[in-house]
Amino acid sequence: MSDSVALAALRPVHEVPKNLAFADPGAAMAQLSRYAADSQRLYREREAALRQTEQAQVNSLTLLSRAAEYRDDETGAHMDRVGALSALLAKLTGHSAEEVRMIRLAAPMHDIGKIATPDSVLKKPGGYTIAERRIMNNHTRFGAEILGQSDIPLLRMAAAVALTHHECWDGSGYPRQLRGDEIPWCGRIVTMIDFFDALTMDRVYRPAVSDEMTRQMLQKERARKFDPEMLDVFVNQIDRFIQLRDDINAGVRDHAALLHPQAQRLAVEMGL
């Protein structure tokens, strides 16, 4: 490197070369602040456009999830509860406000793939044959396929949840037998919340299980089905989850409204 090139590289960045200096520094400053204002406006417009695209896609996929869910649960309340309770668990396990917002919207879509499951399997009381079990288990892959078409981070999370919400901490789940941290955190959260919520609902093949029995069943699956640290947080604060679930069921809290992507302020007010 020649001496003049080396010296130029050492020159402080604020030192403007003489041949580039503006004749009128006031005009130069005004020009610079116009550039800054323009780029801030463009950034805000781009963010608003992205949010609108996110909202439109989330709305339509949430509706599709409801169509799948209504076949199994006539109230569709399971979806709302899974969103709200997953958000609470994400918050209690130290996730950021943005991650809490995302999982609140992504978790309700976990069973969207059941749209492709025939009624003869979905509504069958009693056990499945091997072939029926395979059809049933495929709702995870279908869901990931439907949701994975988008590049929007929230829908990428929803696709990960759909694919992994039946994986188990010990590797005994499906569809890919992932284990431990191989399962994304959002999938581990929804696995536990889905299990908790499904047990406390009346199903065609069994009545609802009591909260105390559910707690014992959850604990039995520590480090088997569930992430042990996550389970400890959940069980230690299970009363908060039961309260939130009961509030949703009683209609005290309009959690369906929380599924609107712009409901962040409402969510904060509700402590989610």
Ligand SMILES: [Fe+2]
């Ligand atoms: Fe599922």
Ligand SMILES: [Fe+2]
């Ligand atoms: Fe579910």
